[in-house]
Amino acid sequence: MAHDAAMGQSEAHYTTTGLDHRKILMWVFLASDCLFFGALISTYMVYRSNVPTGPGPEIFDIPYTSVSAFVLLMSSLTMVLALAALQRGNSRQARIWLLATALLGAVFLGGQYYEFTTFVEVHGLTLTTSVFGTSFFVLTGFHGTHVAIGVFMLLTLVGASMMGRLQPQHHLTVELVGLYWHFVDIVWIVIFTVVYLIPSGPSV
Amino acid sequence: MAMLMGVLARPTGTTGIWSWLTTIDHKRIGTLYLVTAFFFFIVAGIEAILMRLQLAVPDSTLISANVFSQLFTMHALTMIFLAIMPLSVAFFNWIVPLQIGARDVAFPRLNALSYWVFLFGAIILNLGWFTMTAPAAGWFAYANLTNNTFSPSAGMDFYVLGLLVLGTSSLLGAFNFVVTIINLRAPGMSLMRMPIFTWMAFITSFLLALAMPVITIGLIELGFDRFFGTNFFVFELGGDVLLWQHLFWVFGHPEVYILILPAMGIISEILPTFSRKPLFGFPVVVFSGLTIAFLGWSVWAHHMFAAGLGPVPDAVFATTTMAIAIPTGVKVFNWLATLWGGNIQLKTPMYFAIGFIALFTIGGLSGMTHAAAPSDLQQTDTYYIVAHIHYVLFGGSIMAILGGIFYWFPKMTGRMMNEYQGKWSFWLVFIGMNMTFGPMHYLGLVGMPRRNFTFPEGMGWDVWNLVASLSVLFMIFGIGLFVVNALRSARSGEVAGDDPWDARTLEWAMSSPPPHYNFAEIPVVHGRDALWEQKYPEEGHETPRPVPAGAADHEDDERHDIHMPSPSYFPLIVALGIFALGITLLLYRTSEPLGIAAGAIGLILLLWGSYGWIFEPPD
Numbered sequence: 001m002a003h004d005a006a007m008g009q010s011e012a013h014y015t016t017t018g019l020d021h022r023k024i025l026m027w028v029f030l031a032s033d034c035l036f037f038g039a040l041i042s043t044y045m046v047y048r049s050n051v052p053t054g055p056g057p058e059i060f061d062i063p064y065t066s067v068s069a070f071v072l073l074m075s076s077l078t079m080v081l082a083l084a085a086l087q088r089g090n091s092r093q094a095r096i097w098l099l100a101t102a103l104l105g106a107v108f109l110g111g112q113y114y115e116f117t118t119f120v121e122v123h124g125l126t127l128t129t130s131v132f133g134t135s136f137f138v139l140t141g142f143h144g145t146h147v148a149i150g151v152f153m154l155l156t157l158v159g160a161s162m163m164g165r166l167q168p169q170h171h172l173t174v175e176l177v178g179l180y181w182h183f184v185d186i187v188w189i190v191i192f193t194v195v196y197l198i199p200s201g202p203s204v
Numbered sequence: 205m206a207m208l209m210g211v212l213a214r215p216t217g218t219t220g221i222w223s224w225l226t227t228i229d230h231k232r233i234g235t236l237y238l239v240t241a242f243f244f245f246i247v248a249g250i251e252a253i254l255m256r257l258q259l260a261v262p263d264s265t266l267i268s269a270n271v272f273s274q275l276f277t278m279h280a281l282t283m284i285f286l287a288i289m290p291l292s293v294a295f296f297n298w299i300v301p302l303q304i305g306a307r308d309v310a311f312p313r314l315n316a317l318s319y320w321v322f323l324f325g326a327i328i329l330n331l332g333w334f335t336m337t338a339p340a341a342g343w344f345a346y347a348n349l350t351n352n353t354f355s356p357s358a359g360m361d362f363y364v365l366g367l368l369v370l371g372t373s374s375l376l377g378a379f380n381f382v383v384t385i386i387n388l389r390a391p392g393m394s395l396m397r398m399p400i401f402t403w404m405a406f407i408t409s410f411l412l413a414l415a416m417p418v419i420t421i422g423l424i425e426l427g428f429d430r431f432f433g434t435n436f437f438v439f440e441l442g443g444d445v446l447l448w449q450h451l452f453w454v455f456g457h458p459e460v461y462i463l464i465l466p467a468m469g470i471i472s473e474i475l476p477t478f479s480r481k482p483l484f485g486f487p488v489v490v491f492s493g494l495t496i497a498f499l500g501w502s503v504w505a506h507h508m509f510a511a512g513l514g515p516v517p518d519a520v521f522a523t524t525t526m527a528i529a530i531p532t533g534v535k536v537f538n539w540l541a542t543l544w545g546g547n548i549q550l551k552t553p554m555y556f557a558i559g560f561i562a563l564f565t566i567g568g569l570s571g572m573t574h575a576a577a578p579s580d581l582q583q584t585d586t587y588y589i590v591a592h593i594h595y596v597l598f599g600g601s602i603m604a605i606l607g608g609i610f611y612w613f614p615k616m617t618g619r620m621m622n623e624y625q626g627k628w629s630f631w632l633v634f635i636g637m638n639m640t641f642g643p644m645h646y647l648g649l650v651g652m653p654r655r656n657f658t659f660p661e662g663m664g665w666d667v668w669n670l671v672a673s674l675s676v677l678f679m680i681f682g683i684g685l686f687v688v689n690a691l692r693s694a695r696s697g698e699v700a701g702d703d704p705w706d707a708r709t710l711e712w713a714m715s716s717p718p719p720h721y722n723f724a725e726i727p728v729v730h731g732r733d734a735l736w737e738q739k740y741p742e743e744g745h746e747t748p749r750p751v752p753a754g755a756a757d758h759e760d761d762e763r764h765d766i767h768m769p770s771p772s773y774f775p776l777i778v779a780l781g782i783f784a785l786g787i788t789l790l791l792y793r794t795s796e797p798l799g800i801a802a803g804a805i806g807l808i809l810l811l812w813g814s815y816g817w818i819f820e821p822p823d
Binding site: 016032033038047051053131132133 | 310375379380382386387388389393413414415417418420422425432433434438442443444726
């Protein structure tokens with residue numbers, strides 16, 4: 001039986017490209033996710049200057065959102081450090097950087113919560129005020145959901161690490177979560193640019 | 205953590221209902237897909253029969269307008285999402301791992317999850333029949349007919365949630381097959397040595413992975429409008445109803461190729477086998493498939509010529525649409541050239557394949573007449589369009605799928621289907637399909653509008669409608685005979701042997717039905733048509749060929765010790781979680797506590813299932 005198991009092991013590791021299945025799976029998923037965001041960002045761009053009632057893009061607080069964008073970008077750095085630490089064989093350091101990444105992600109989510117609350121309570125922009133509100137909240141909310149799922153995965157990794165189940169040989173798992181995390185960051189750069197930085201043209 | 209999550213021991217049974225509920229074997233999952241999808245094919249057929257009964261005579265009052273709308277909407281949704289797509293996926297499951305020399309797909313449990321999510325999505329989509337409030341806004345569901353004002357019944361809720369769940373299934377399946385085909389090919393099987401059906405599965409999986417997200421976002425936006433009062437498609441508050449059409453057809457046109465490329469792959473296997481020649485211009489067939497898939501993204505607005513986009517977009521999309529006929533035509537000529545000079549054996553699968561070429565070409569030609577925007581304006585919303593799509597999807601996809609079932613049936617069951625009955629079912633379906641859908645070209649050109657529940661007398665439409673309705677009988681008998689043939693042959697058909705058609709690709713190298721591990725030894729591939737090369741080495745080729753895997757030694761019982769992963773409960777648990785989440789909003793509308801309960805159960809099942817999945821021991 002031991003022989004069988006060893007055989008199964010060696011064959012499970014044979015792949016045509018030499019890459020792990022899971023890594024290709026993550027790349028294909030991210031390609032697919034691009035189209036999710038692509039469709040949502042297109043919707044926002046169609047609707048952004050269409051504000052028949054209620055407040056429009058003038059309520060954006062660009063300095064505030066820039067800070068939270070910076071926080072999210074920094075979390076990509078800590079993610080890289082976490083993976084590098086694990087690949088060096090330093091599980092403890094990897095755990096610290098993973099926790100830092102999760103915390104930075106949580107800070108970003110907190111910032112989004114505060115931003116949404118301000119828009120609703122101070123400016124009166126809700127999900128149903130206008131197509132601008134609808135498409136803004138659904139786009140940024142969809143991204144926030146991605147960040148939340150990422151934080152969840154990072155905390156799972158931290159938990160696994162505390163129980164000693166995240167060893168250097170599991171670096172691929174961290175790398176995959178990292179791929180997802182960097183993707184969510186890159187999408188935020190696009191959303192931040194399209195939604196906040198580019199001024200909307202005259203209403204058509 | 206594993207203890208906390210209550211990981212279940214992996215089930216071990218190989219017979220009985222539990223073995224089917226927990227199976228992760230690609231062949232069994234393929235069978236599940238095949239049986240389920242064929243069931244829904246018959247359901248969609250019954251919906252079509254009811255519509256033809258209503259349209260047999262003018263001013264008929266058999267079926268009300270409302271029910272008729274539900275019938276044509278559900279007929280299209282069922283045929284597309286619950287019959288043709290999953291029938292293609294059934295072949296992906298059964299055939300792709302065998303053709304590329306793999307023991308299973310890359311992610312066997314994910315594969316099981318795709319099936320269960322598909323089944324639950326199909327159930328959600330069909331829930332409306334229990335209250336006679338099925339979706340009734342057409343499968344394209346144009347805004348703003350779909351909002352709460354104009355579709356107050358729960359029909360569109362079933363549409364949104366059912367398609368979201370089905371989309372999840374399609375995406376998971378597509379990811380799995382992309383990875384499988386990239387990463388599990390046998391040594392020596394370069395991309396250009398890959399069998400053509402696997403190539404088309406590969407391209408289709410990419411199309412699915414990239415097209416499903418677009419409709420998913422459209423559905424999420426529509427769902428937000430219906431459930432949370434947002435304004436995506438509310439005209440008064442700035443919503444743009446054309447946005448739905450764009451999102452829908454950006455998905456919808458690649459979807460057309462998702463439906464036809466696997467069928468093209470099937471007949472590209474059948475034609476060389478029964479012509480006893482290699483597929484003519486293999487690389488060209490591959491590249492024309494890629495070109496079709498690529499151009500398929502640039503033609504969506506030809507569905508919207510009547511929406512008034514303006515002359516420039518109309519001209520652009522008319523041009524791209526005409527361009528896509530080029531690679532399609534290339535394929536047709538390659539198939540003809542494959543037949544040319546071949547030693548043609550007219551077995552039943554060959555009938556279906558040749559029938560495909562003829563009918564698909566007719567459908568393609570009528571498609572070209574919609575490419576010209578001015579001519580399309582005359583045809584939009586008439587029966588001419590109905591005729592076109594049935595020639596490409598029934599004459600194309602369904603003919604190829606029936607041929608594919610007949611062709612691979614011996615591999616799947618170990619027994620042959622009956623040739624005599626097979627030819628009868630071909631002729632009945634072929635005649636019935638032409639006499640039902642052929643007259644619709646004429647009806648459409650003389651102005652009969654589609655999607656109307658009845659038509660007045662004296663328009664000159666009576667005769668051909670009656671002909672179309674009566675001819676459905678041919679198809680009923682043809683498909684009925686096919687089902688009877690399959691069921692009887694599975695039990696008492698002639699024993700097939702490993703390679704009954706003297707075929708070319710690796711799936712025929714092993715016993716029929718294949719052992720659960722597929723290949724005793726992973727084969728080494730030295731050329732295209734790997735099995736053919738091994739059976740008939742070219743003259744002057746001195747190097748000895750390795751014995752095809754399993755061909756020589758499958759009687760050898762010592763092979764049963766090959767280790768395959770055990771079945772698992774978790775795909776079913778996760779799928780049940782997705783199902784509960786899928787019906788949460790539906791229930792919430794009728795009773796809040798019930799909805800909250802369903803949501804909570806769904807989340808618990810999803811989380812438990814996911815963690816159990818991750819921490820499940822490998823065997």
